[in-house]
Amino acid sequence: MSDSKNFIYEIIEEEMKEGGRCYGKRVHTRFPPEPNGYLHIGHAKALEIDFGAAEAYGGLCNLRMDDTNPTKEDVEYVEAIKEDIKWLGHDWEDRFFYASDYFDKMYEYAIELINKGLAYVCELSPEQMHEMRGDTSTPARSPYRDRPIEESLDLFQRMKAGDFEDGKMTLRAKIDLTSGNFNMRDPVIYRINHLPHHRTGSTWCIYPMYDFAHPIEDALEGITHSLCSLEFEAHRPLYDWVIDNISIESKPRQIEFARLGITHTVMSKRKLRNLVENNLVSGWDDPRMPTLCGLRRRGYTANSIRTFHDRNGVSKVNAVVDYAFLEFCLREELNSTALRVMGVVHPVKLVIDNYPEGLSEEFTVENNPERPEDGVRTVTFSRELWIDQDDFMEIPEKKYFRLFPGNEVRLKSTYVIKCISCEKDDEGNVTLIHAEYDKDSRGGNTTDGRKIKATIHWVDANNCLDAEVRLYDRLFTVESPDLADCDYMDFLNPNSLTIVSNAKVEASLKNTKPSDRFQFLRVGYFCADSKDSAPDHLVFNRAVSLKDSYKPGT
RNA sequence: UGGGGUGUAGCCAAGGGGUAAGGCACGAGACUUUGACUCUCGCACUCGUAGGUUCAAAUCCUGCCACCCCAACCA
Numbered sequence: 001m002s003d004s005k006n007f008i009y010e011i012i013e014e015e016m017k018e019g020g021r022c023y024g025k026r027v028h029t030r031f032p033p034e035p036n037g038y039l040h041i042g043h044a045k046a047l048e049i050d051f052g053a054a055e056a057y058g059g060l061c062n063l064r065m066d067d068t069n070p071t072k073e074d075v076e077y078v079e080a081i082k083e084d085i086k087w088l089g090h091d092w093e094d095r096f097f098y099a100s101d102y103f104d105k106m107y108e109y110a111i112e113l114i115n116k117g118l119a120y121v122c123e124l125s126p127e128q129m130h131e132m133r134g135d136t137s138t139p140a141r142s143p144y145r146d147r148p149i150e151e152s153l154d155l156f157q158r159m160k161a162g163d164f165e166d167g168k169m170t171l172r173a174k175i176d177l178t179s180g181n182f183n184m185r186d187p188v189i190y191r192i193n194h195l196p197h198h199r200t201g202s203t204w205c206i207y208p209m210y211d212f213a214h215p216i217e218d219a220l221e222g223i224t225h226s227l228c229s230l231e232f233e234a235h236r237p238l239y240d241w242v243i244d245n246i247s248i249e250s251k252p253r254q255i256e257f258a259r260l261g262i263t264h265t266v267m268s269k270r271k272l273r274n275l276v277e278n279n280l281v282s283g284w285d286d287p288r289m290p291t292l293c294g295l296r297r298r299g300y301t302a303n304s305i306r307t308f309h310d311r312n313g314v315s316k317v318n319a320v321v322d323y324a325f326l327e328f329c330l331r332e333e334l335n336s337t338a339l340r341v342m343g344v345v346h347p348v349k350l351v352i353d354n355y356p357e358g359l360s361e362e363f364t365v366e367n368n369p370e371r372p373e374d375g376v377r378t379v380t381f382s383r384e385l386w387i388d389q390d391d392f393m394e395i396p397e398k399k400y401f402r403l404f405p406g407n408e409v410r411l412k413s414t415y416v417i418k419c420i421s422c423e424k425d426d427e428g429n430v431t432l433i434h435a436e437y438d439k440d441s442r443g444g445n446t447t448d449g450r451k452i453k454a455t456i457h458w459v460d461a462n463n464c465l466d467a468e469v470r471l472y473d474r475l476f477t478v479e480s481p482d483l484a485d486c487d488y489m490d491f492l493n494p495n496s497l498t499i500v501s502n503a504k505v506e507a508s509l510k511n512t513k514p515s516d517r518f519q520f521l522r523v524g525y526f527c528a529d530s531k532d533s534a535p536d537h538l539v540f541n542r543a544v545s546l547k548d549s550y551k552p553g554t
Numbered sequence: 555u556g557g558g559g560u561g562u563a564g565c566c567a568a569g570g571g572g573u574a575a576g577g578c579a580c581g582a583g584a585c586u587u588u589g590a591c592u593c594u595c596g597c598a599c600u601c602g603u604a605g606g607u608u609c610a611a612a613u614c615c616u617g618c619c620a621c622c623c624c625a626a627c628c629a
Contacts, residue, residue, distance in 0.1 A: 004567095004568055004569080004575090032629090033629095034628090034629055036628095036629085066629065068628095068629080069628065069629075071628085072628070072629085122627095124627095125627095126626080126627055129626095129627075130626085133625075134625095135555080135556080135625085136555050136556035136557085136625085137555080137556080166627085167627065169627095170627055172627095179556095179557080180556045180557040180558090180625095181556085181557045181558070181624080181625085182556085182557075182624070182625040183557090183558095183624070183625080184557095185625085188626085188627050190627085191627035192627080193627085207627095209626095209627075209628085209629090210628070210629050211629095214629085230558095230559070230560090230622080230623065231622095231623050231624075231629090232623095232624095232629090233558055233559060233623075233624085234557065234558045234559085234623070234624050234625090235558095235624085236558090237558095256559090258559095258560085258622095263565080311566080311567090311576095311577065311578090312566055312567080312577095313566070313567055313568085315560090315566090315567075316559070316560060317560060317561075317566090317567090317622095318559095318560075318621085318622055318623090319565085319566060319567090320565075320566090321565065321566055321578090322564085322565045322566075322578065322579065324565085324578065324579060325565075325566070325577080325578045325579080327578095328577090328578060328579090329578095331590090331591095332591095335590075335591060336591090340588080366587095369587095369588085369591080370591070399589095401589080402589090410587055411587095412587065412588075413587070414587095443587090444587050445587080452587080453589090454587095454589080455586090455587045455588065455589095456588090457588075479565095519588085519590085521588055521590090522588045522589085522590070523588090546588075546589095546590050546591095547589090547590065547591090548589065548590080549589055549590090550589045551589095
């Protein structure tokens with residue numbers, strides 16, 4: 001990686017210098033999810049930036065649930081969000097907060113604004129307010145704008161007391177009815193909502209709007225840098241207005257960065273929820289989902305997701321990163337950490353005709369050639385084996401150098417075998433492959449020095465385990481299902497999940513525990529499913545396949 | 555339309571007056587008891603575009619174009 005800093009870090013460093021806004025202070029950020037859905041890999045970018053900035057400068061990062069709208073939020077998400085963040089390895093220590101912790105203070109600040117003549121109670125209905133918002137050439141209006149302070153004070157207190165129905169009144173900031181930035185045209189800062197709140201119950205029936213609440217939350221917590229995504233850029237003047245007009249000493253600064261997208265998937269909560277509710281996926285944690293729980297179940301490591309974001313960098317360009325890059329980050333980590341095992345996903349029987357019937361030999365195989373300290377294991381070998389259908393071609397294509405009649409290959413760590421013939425069923429499917437082994441090649445090397453180009457994996461048909469293997473592909477067939485004019489659902493990949501129920505894996509996998517990860521030699525990285533895998537029914541999810549430079553027929 | 559942003563390779567992304575880093579993807583080759591990994595080489599005569607300033611411009615200036623966000627009593 002280059003040693004250049006992203007633009008946010010540059011700003012932070014500049015402000016920490018002598019004479020800077022934050023000179024002598026400790027960098028303090030926050031991650032403020034709304035508890036209304038599951039975290040996805042896009043959130044992980046914000047997590048990386050928020051917690052990352054704190055870590056990089058010896059600062060702190062708070063976790064804060066932004067629960068200012070009881071209509072949308074629910075406790076069920078709070079624990080899931082915390083779990084995902086912990087899994088990624090971020091630590092908020094004892095600084096876990098809720099926006100609702102500050103409802104009392106926010107109310108007081110609202111009163112302060114009214115008293116200063118900077119806020120007023122407006123009785124316009126949503127429809128009327130919309131009509132009177134004005135357009136680019138005409139200013140907004142409200143007949144209640146100049147109502148006496150005492151009247152607003154009284155009305156606001158009665159709003160809080162529950163005297164009015166939802167939608168009857170709002171508290172508005174008195175800013176600028178002519179601003180080209182409509183966020184400044186007397187924005188609503190409090191609305192009435194009689195729905196019970198997941199934490200404060202029915203204590204409140206008025207709730208602060210994000211634009212009013214967020215700067216206060218930040219200031220109250222002593223946040224120095226409030227990092228958020230690009231769509232809040234136009235809200236920054238309002239953020240600053242709130243900070244400047246209430247009696248609070250802390251002056252956080254909001255800095256915006258671009259969110260992250262990934263090809264072949266969708267990221268909005270609405271679209272993701274749609275997939276779940278229409279049973280197009282098995283749930284929020286379906287291994288095809290870009291949610292953190294989905295990626296985790298798929299077999300992604302926390303580290304690979306972090307690395308992915310670190311290497312993508314931070315900018316203000318709306319980025320859609322190639323899914324292949326995420327896969328690369330996973331492969332890179334698992335290549336050095338995952339134990340190798342042999343698993344045959346699409347089995348076909350191979351018989352070594354000249355191998356003694358009833359004989360069983362043991363061989364040792366390295367667990368990970370990238371990491372010798374992981375040692376070796378023992379596998380058994382006998383006359384009948386399972387090999388992958390892909391490793392045999394009755395009539396080989398050009399440049400195919402695996403098994404075909406007359407050709408020799410090495411069975412990983414054991415013997416060199418030569419294909420003699422094959423048997424087929426009525427439909428032409430290969431049902432059995434006949435081969436002979438070179439008994440002098442024990443371990444895999446020939447005695448006469450002839451080169452064996454291919455090494456294939458196998459499992460002992462007399463000593464192996466059945467397994468279910470779930471092969472995943474991208475959820476959508478196009479790079480940007482989001483951008484298309486058509487319905488993104490039209491691009492759902494009908495083959496995003498292939499279930500193989502008759503896979504064969506080596507006996508050493510007997511004690512596999514849920515979430516264990518392996519490299520199935522020459523095939524890919526697999527993760528025992530955290531929900532469905534059991535000792536008597538192994539289920540492996542393919543997290544990502546191995547790269548394959550073989551191009552059929554070329 | 556008004557306001558706010560952004561344009562460097564197929565995708566990310568450095569570089570902010572001195573002659574285009576790096577990664578992914580892709581292609582070629584070496585090595586290989588994983589067609590993996592690793593290694594080598596290749597991959598922008600040019601930075602949205604048109605002008606201008608300068609000995610020198612991706613970098614400074616001006617105009618234009620394209621795309622994204624906002625115009626909720628959502629966050």
